[in-house]
Amino acid sequence: MVAGILEKLEQLYGPQQPGWPTDPYLFLVWWHCGYPASDAACARGWESLKQSIGMRPEEISGASQAKLTKALAPGGMVPEKRAMRLKEIAARAQELRLEGPLPKIRKVLKSFPNIGDPGADRILLFADIAPVAAVPSNGPHVLVRILHGQERENYGVTYREAQEAIEAGVAKNFEARKRAYLLLKRHGQETCKRTKPKCDVCPVAGDCAFRSGKTRGRASGTR
Ligand code: SF4
Secondary structure, eight states: OHHHHHHHHHHHHOSOOOSSOOSHHHHHHHHTSSBSOOHHHHHHHHHHHHHHTOSSHHHHHHSOHHHHHHHHGGGBSOHHHHHHHHHHHHHTGGGGGOOSOHHHHHHHHHTSTTOOHHHHHHHHHHTTSOOOOOOOTTOTHHHHHHHHSSOOSSHHHHHHHHHHHHHHHSOSSHHHHHHHHHHHHHHHHHTSOSSSOOGGGOTTGGGOTTTTTOOOSSOOOOO
16 A cells, blocks of 8 residues: 555655755754754755855864854754754764664764654665665654554654554665655655645545544544
């Protein structure tokens, strides 16, 4: 079923490409260029940082806190805090060579600021380190709604259910898992929004348990 859903999403949105750097160090820089960390906010901060300071660890370490804060301001809120975190990332860039067993790599990634399991999964997949079942951090509800109906109130449980669906329904290789991630991300951003999903124009409405009214536990979403 997941294969058919992805096929329909691809017919609507077309083939997708990541709109962020896939190198682990550069991804961490990009991720701190905006807050709240949407693609658009991060892209604005990224462009500003590139123009005024640069991305290399030595460029970020060598910039003053004030200059870094100013460079990150176009990305949104708390630029001073993001500047401090960028300094930490730049100082620890060597750690992002990421060699060895997967649990060790995951532990290193999660030791960086603002990186939990969803962020670590995203880096592991898009940096071609491991074809894990990564789920867009802002859209784990998409696949869960389609397959099970109402998503859980607990984000971690919803994320795990989405991961299980990908593990079961998407081939374990980089190409297939990246495709799934990018299509689900796009669908969550444009159509299956967390609140007020656009079910009337959704290409998978006919396959969707949420749309057909199936619910589990205490419903918390809206239609
Ligand atoms: S029908 Fe509605 S809930 Fe189901 S995937 Fe589409 S937008 Fe999301």
